[in-house]
Amino acid sequence: MKTRFVLINTSHAGNVGAAARALKTMGFDDLVLVEPRWANVLRREETIQRASGALDVLQNARIVATLDEALDGMSHLCATAMTPRDFGPPTRSPREHFAQLVAPRAADAAVESGVAFLFGSERFGMANEDVYRCHVALSIPTNPGFGSLNLGAAVQVIAYEWRMALGGFGAPAAVAPAPDREVADAAQERELADAVPARELADAAQVAGMLAHWERALVDIGFLDPDAPKKLMPRLNQLFNRAQLGSEEIHILRGVAKAMIETAQAKR
Numbered sequence: 001m002k003t004r005f006v007l008i009n010t011s012h013a014g015n016v017g018a019a020a021r022a023l024k025t026m027g028f029d030d031l032v033l034v035e036p037r038w039a040n041v042l043r044r045e046e047t048i049q050r051a052s053g054a055l056d057v058l059q060n061a062r063i064v065a066t067l068d069e070a071l072d073g074m075s076h077l078c079a080t081a082m083t084p085r086d087f088g089p090p091t092r093s094p095r096e097h098f099a100q101l102v103a104p105r106a107a108d109a110a111v112e113s114g115v116a117f118l119f120g121s122e123r124f125g126m127a128n129e130d131v132y133r134c135h136v137a138l139s140i141p142t143n144p145g146f147g148s149l150n151l152g153a154a155v156q157v158i159a160y161e162w163r164m165a166l167g168g169f170g171a172p173a174a175v176a177p178a179p180d181r182e183v184a185d186a187a188q189e190r191e192l193a194d195a196v197p198a199r200e201l202a203d204a205a206q207v208a209g210m211l212a213h214w215e216r217a218l219v220d221i222g223f224l225d226p227d228a229p230k231k232l233m234p235r236l237n238q239l240f241n242r243a244q245l246g247s248e249e250i251h252i253l254r255g256v257a258k259a260m261i262e263t264a265q266a267k268r
Contacts, residue, residue, distance in 0.1 A: 002114035003162065004030040005155060006070045008130065009121040011037040017050025018152025019119075020061065024054035026159040027169065031061040032070040039063070050152070067118075067130060071204035075113035076101070077241075079134040080154055081126050087231060088128070089238060091137045094158055098165035113201040117158050122151050132234040133204070135241045202250045210250050210257070211237055217260035 005023060010016055010033060023031055033041065041047055042058050051058050064070050071077065078097070079089065101115070118134065120126030131137055140149060140157050149157070163169070202210075215233055218224035224232055245253070 002030070002073065003028050004032060004070075004074055004114065004116040005159070006032045006034060006067070006116055006118045007036070007151070007155075008034045008067065008070075008118060008126065009036065009124075010041070010119075010151065012122055012151070013038060013041050013044040013046040014050045015122060015151040016041050016061075017047040017052075017054075017058070018150075019155040020047075020051040020057040021054040022152060022156035022159050024051075024057050025156070026163040028159055028163075029057050029060055031057055033061065033063045034067050034070050035065060036063060067133075068205055068208060071116055073114050073203050073205075074116035075201040075203045075244075076115045077134040077204060078115065078117050078158075079126055079131045079137045080117065080119050080158060081131055081137045081139060087234065088132050089134050089136050089241070091139050093141050094138045094161040095165075097136050097138060098161055102165050113203065115162075116204070117155075117162070119151055119154060129234075132237055133208070200247055202245045202247050206247065206250045207237075207240060207245065210245075210253050211240070213254050213257040217257040217264075220261050220264035222264075 005019065005028065007016065007019060016033065016036070020031060023029060038044060042061055042063065047058065048055065062070075081091070117138075118126065118130060120130070138158065140154065142149065211233060214236065215224065218232070219226050240253075243249075
C-alpha cells in the first residue's frame with residue numbers, strides 16, 4: 001500500500017526534520033515537499049538535527065515544484081485543515097475517516113492505489129484550491145480553547161492514527177491459539193475477498209487533467225463563464241472525487257469533453 005505525506009510551502013526547516021522523524025516512528029518513508037522556503041531544506045543543519053534517527057527518510061524525500069508532481073500516483077487525497085471550509089470536501093476526524101477507509105470491502109481500491117496526506121504552510125495553512133482537490137478534510141480533535149498544533153506534531157498525529165487504522169505494530173502473541181470455526185470462516189472470507197482484483201482508480205494527475213479538459217469544453221459550449229466561474233469546477237471536482245473514477249471512466253469523460261469542443265468549433 002502506498003502512503004505519502006506532502007508538505008506544501010513549508011518555511012521551517014525544523015518542522016521538516018520533525019515530520020521525517022514522525023514518519024519513521026510510524027513506519028512510513030514517502031515524504032514530498034512542494035516549493036519549500038529553503039531549496040536546501042533537506043540538508044540544513046536544523047532539519048538534520050530534528051530528524052535524528054530518521055536520516056534515511058530525509059535522504060529519500062523529494063522536492064517538487066507543483067502539487068501535481070507531489071500527487072503523482074495517488075488517488076485518495078486527505079487535506080489537513082483545522083478550520084472547516086464553507087465549501088469543499090466533508091470534514092471528519094482522522095479516526096472516523098480512517099475507519100471508513102479501511103473497512104472491509106469499503107474503498108479498498110482507493111487504499112491500494114495510494115493515499116496522500118497534505119499539510120499546508122505553518123503560517124497560512126492549506127490554500128482553498130488545494131483543499132478543494134481532496135476527498136476529505138481531516139480535522140484533529142483538539143482543545144476548543146487551544147487547538148494550535150505545529151506542523152511536526154500534526155504529522156505525528158496523522159501518521160499515528162493512520163498506522164493504527166492499518167493495524168499498528170502490536171507485539172506477536174507468544175503462543176497463537178488454534179482458530180475456532182468462526183475465526184476460520186472469517187479468514188476464508190478475507191482470502192476470497194483478497195482474491196478479487198481491486199479496481200484501479202484514477203490518480204490525482206488523471207483527475208486534474210480530465211477536469212482541465214472539461215473546463216475548456218464547458219467554456220467552449222457557453223456553459224461556463226471564465227470571467228465568473230463561481231464554484232462550478234470545485235463542485236465538479238468534489239463530484240468526481242465521490243464517484244471514485246477509474247482510468248477507463250477518465251477516458252470516457254475526456255472523450256465527452258473532446259466531443260463537446262469539436263461540436264462547438266463546428267458551429268462557429
